[in-house]
Amino acid sequence: MKKLLTWGGTTLLTTALLDPLIYAMLEKPIPWLRDVAMAIGGIACLYALVKFRHSL
Numbered sequence: 596m597k598k599l600l601t602w603g604g605t606t607l608l609t610t611a612l613l614d615p616l617i618y619a620m621l622e623k624p625i626p627w628l629r630d631v632a633m634a635i636g637g638i639a640c641l642y643a644l645v646k647f648r649h650s651l
Contacts, residue, residue, distance in 0.1 A: 597651045600644040607637030 611634035618625045644651070 597644065600640045600651075604637045604640035604644060607633045607640065609637075611637060 611630050614630050614633070615625045615627075
């Protein structure tokens with residue numbers, strides 16, 4: 596579970612930060628709702644990892 600939360604948090608946050616850059620370079624509209632959802636998911640994964648660190 597610990598690896599899944601770590602992997603999920605880092606992947607979702609990295610994708611949420613790099614996705615707008617890629618869409619801007621391709622001159623396409625940026626899907627802000629999807630990027631915000633990915634960022635919230637990444638933050639939630641890392642929060643759960645820190646909050647439950649002793650029980651994981």
